[in-house]
Amino acid sequence: MAAIGNRGTVTEAAGFNADADVQKLRDAMKGAGTNEAAIIEMIPRRTVAQRQSIKEAFKLAVGKNLADDLSSELSGNFRSVVLGLLMLPPVYDCYELRNAMQGAGTEEACLIDILASRSNAEINTINAFYKKKYDKSVEDDVCGDTSGMFQRVLVSLLSAGRDESDKVDEAQAVKDAKDIYEAGEARWGTDEVKFLTVLCVRNQKHLLRVFEEYQKISGRDIEESIKREMSGSLEDAFLAIVKCVRNKPAFFAERLYKSMKGMGTTDSVLIRIMVARAEVDMLDIKAQFLKMYGKTLYSFIKGDSSGDYRKILLALCGGE
Missing domain, CATH: 1.10.220.10 (Annexin)
Incomplete structure (x- = not known):
């Protein structure tokens, strides 16, 4: 169940210049209000690696953290998408897991989406980053926030002990x-x-x-x-594992469809999947979405999301 390589919609921007991008971002944040169009034009059209270079160049030039500056300038779903895109993938996974377990309730769907779909190496990296960032293990937080057999499934997935060979006995x-x-x-x-x-x-x-x-x-x-x-979260967890084993892009296509179907949009799910999969297997997710639902993911996002943040998601979609 390893991640598929080079099937993303976000590729390296040609003629990339981190210093030039920093200047554009500084201009976008000058004065009252923020030029969101400049951010939409840049951030989703740079790879994770290029965004890290922009962050480093911004700190060097301004002496401040780019994410902190953008966080104070932006709000709502637009801020959530932009800040997510500025994070390294395992850091973003950790951030999402932590948020899912903070406060009164637990967003079980987030725990399932991430832990059922990541490889052993990805889980191990998440475990390491989480411990470093929050001074607690993911397992400790999971055990404090879930119970019963659902908890045991999550703990098993967190142990990253799945056989990843091709051997069939x-x-x-x-x-x-x-x-x-x-x-x-x-x-x-x-x-x-x-x-x-x-x-x-x-x-x-x-x-x-x-x-x-x-x-x-x-x-x-x-x-x-x-x-x-x-029933409940246990059913959802086992179904997610089976679906990821069978066809991971189809699993995410279904999750995206359900996040936008019906009354309103489950923004957290839509944002999380688009940000996390843009450079991994978004081309395959798009193909599965069209096959399963007879509409392009692009048209679905365009028609069922509101607010400027959808423009970033459309850019991550890579067109029709």
Whole structure:
């Protein structure tokens, strides 16, 4: 389940000059109000690496932190997108995880989106950055904010112990499928630990074989059985793992669609996925979105989002 390389919509800006960009940003923040158009034109059209160069050049030239200056100049969703784009990917993941667990409630969807879709290396980096930034482990915060089997699934994912080889053990795949069937559909009640042991530990190719065998044994798709056997955040977590194993871009396409469907937009989900995946697999997400929903992601964002922040998202989309 490693990230797909070079399938992003954001590529290096030609003729990039960090000092020139710094001057444009300084001009955009001069006087009363901020020239948001200048920010829209620049920030989403630079790679993560180029944005880091801009941040360094800004600090050298101005003696201040670019993110701090922009934070004081901007507000709402526009600020959220811009500040997210200025962060390194693991720092942004940490920021989102921390926010999801702060305050009265917990945004379980954020924890699931990130932890179910990242590779072992990405999880390990998140763990290291989180500890350094917040002086607590992600696991400590997760355990303080969640409970039961949902907590155990998140802790398992945070351990970054998934087999990432391509090896498929046919006999084990059949046994895994049988174990899951007997832990769920074949009995009264559900032994969720069996699901955890298989879904959070086995490699992608092996799991695809498990899902095939499960269909033969049970007569049902694994996703259908999870919906029948689980509920709430645990159901969402197991479904996310299965969907990411099968087709990660399709998982994110579905999450984007649901964030914009119906009354209003779930801005936090829309922003998080667009920022996090722009340089990873946004081309594939766009293709899956069109295939699944018959409309381009670009047209959906343009029609279903309000405010200037959507212009940054459209830039991240890379056109139709």
